[in-house]
Amino acid sequence: MYTGKVTVQYRKGILDPQAQAVHSAVKSLGYNSVKDVEQRKEFCLKLDCENKEQAKNQLEEICQKLLANPAIEDYQFTVEEE
Amino acid sequence: MYTGKVTVQYRKGILDPQAQAVHSAVKSLGYNSVKDVEQRKEFCLKLDCENKEQAKNQLEEICQKLLANPAIEDYQFTVEEE
Numbered sequence: 001m002y003t004g005k006v007t008v009q010y011r012k013g014i015l016d017p018q019a020q021a022v023h024s025a026v027k028s029l030g031y032n033s034v035k036d037v038e039q040r041k042e043f044c045l046k047l048d049c050e051n052k053e054q055a056k057n058q059l060e061e062i063c064q065k066l067l068a069n070p071a072i073e074d075y076q077f078t079v080e081e082e
Numbered sequence: 083m084y085t086g087k088v089t090v091q092y093r094k095g096i097l098d099p100q101a102q103a104v105h106s107a108v109k110s111l112g113y114n115s116v117k118d119v120e121q122r123k124e125f126c127l128k129l130d131c132e133n134k135e136q137a138k139n140q141l142e143e144i145c146q147k148l149l150a151n152p153a154i155e156d157y158q159f160t161v162e163e164e
Contacts (some may be wrong), residue, residue, distance in 0.1 A: 001117070007124070022148070022149070025148055026127075026144055026148060029144070029147060029148065031140055031144060033129050033137075034127055034128070034129055034130075034140075034144070035083070035128040035129070035130050036126075036127065037125060037126070037127050037128075038126040038127075039123065039125055039126075040123075040124040040125075040126070041121065041122075041123065041124070042089070042122040042123070042124050043104065043120070043121055043122075044118075044119070044120040044121075044122070045108075045118065045119050045120075046116065046117040046119075047115050047117070048115045048116075049115050055115075058116075062108055062111070062113060062116070065111060066104070066107055066108060066111065
């Protein structure tokens with residue numbers, strides 16, 4: 001069994017309205033020390049693959065097809081054997 | 083300037099409908115090797131605080147008041163000086 005950890009975030013230069021909303025909310029609570037907020041999604045998948053190479057290939061495909069929108073998002077992932 | 087990294091995830095035993103939806107979508111694409119999917123939110127905040135202790139205290143408050151719902155979510159965070 002392999003564990004894949006995927007991080008998905010907006011590409012540099014793409015505005016993230018959710019992170020902006022969090023930043024506004026933080027400031028409205030009085031925390032003016034907060035100068036920037038970024039938000040990412042993290043996915044943790046358990047893969048029952050025959051070897052690490054297969055797990056990596058499948059995870060790469062899943063990222064491209066489903067977890068990230070390559071037009072506006074970047075992703076990184078790691079795969080570890082359990 | 084300090085960088086705070088916060089990870090928010092559902093508490094153990096709380097069903098995560100979004101992760102379940104991702105798992106269903108992954109399986110419907112034919113990836114039956116995927117046995118489990120978990121999803122987390124990650125926030126990265128820049129804090130202009132006088133010292134690390136102050137940054138940690140503010141981040142703890144922000145997590146409790148805004149970033150996590152303590153009834154159903156757990157959070158962890160780290161603070162590093164830049």
